[in-house]
Amino acid sequence: KAGVTQTPRYLIKTRGQQVTLSCSPISGHRSVSWYQQTPGQGLQFLFEYFSETQRNKGNFPGRFSGRQFSNSRSEMNVSTLELGDSALYLCASSPGLAADEQYFGPGTRLTVT
Amino acid sequence: GESVGLHLPTLSVQEGDNSIINCAYSNSASDYFIWYKQESGKGPQFIIDIRSNMDKRQGQRVTVLLNKTVKHLSLQIAATQPGDSAVYFCAESSGTDKLIFGTGTRLQVFP
Numbered sequence: 001k002a003g004v005t006q007t008p009r010y011l012i013k014t015r016g017q018q019v020t021l022s023c024s025p026i027s028g029h030r031s032v033s034w035y036q037q038t039p040g041q042g043l044q045f046l047f048e049y050f051s052e053t054q055r056n057k058g059n060f061p062g063r064f065s066g067r068q069f070s071n072s073r074s075e076m077n078v079s080t081l082e083l084g085d086s087a088l089y090l091c092a093s094s095p096g097l098a099a100d101e102q103y104f105g106p107g108t109r110l111t112v113t
Numbered sequence: 114g115e116s117v118g119l120h121l122p123t124l125s126v127q128e129g130d131n132s133i134i135n136c137a138y139s140n141s142a143s144d145y146f147i148w149y150k151q152e153s154g155k156g157p158q159f160i161i162d163i164r165s166n167m168d169k170r171q172g173q174r175v176t177v178l179l180n181k182t183v184k185h186l187s188l189q190i191a192a193t194q195p196g197d198s199a200v201y202f203c204a205e206s207s208g209t210d211k212l213i214f215g216t217g218t219r220l221q222v223f224p
Contacts, residue, residue, distance in 0.1 A: 004156075033211065043157075043202065043214040056211045090156050101147060102212065104156030 004093050004105035012111045018079040021108045025072050025093030032074040034066060037088040049074055086112045121200060123219040132190040134218045136203035143205035148177060148188045152199045198222045
């Protein structure tokens, strides 16, 4: 069974631009969670989607948004990029609700210049 | 690979020794705990989990211990190998709420 895939793996953007990251969960998994990982802040929860509905949201500004499609694939969008948004963005899927064991993708490394 | 954390607590062990990585969790209502391993350039990898109705759970070369009285979780790795070198995270959740991750511990294995 294929694991969680994320595209693109690496991305360079400039301040003020917007970016969309994509995540394909493990087949059959219905929950997708997104995390931001930085050296200073560790793994920070962004949001969780289950059956196309946002179920949980972390403490991030409204510039960070996401959605989930009927096939459980998910996208997250960051608008008006800031230098501080440079991070590794990780997607994780789980069979049911996110409190179950989560399987992570390799992440998308976003660099904002 | 990418640097997961520049100032993480570090545990250095010799190959073949046992490793113990500790984690203090914050929420006394947490009832589900997971240990993840993250190697450089990769996403976190699930190692083992435990629910609050258990004190101990064993996997292949790994054991997780849960002490709810002092809100402490530990991961024991037997016969540590160079391939175990990574950053290890504990995570907690309460009910169906989201997982909260700890800051991580870097494990370095030297020959």
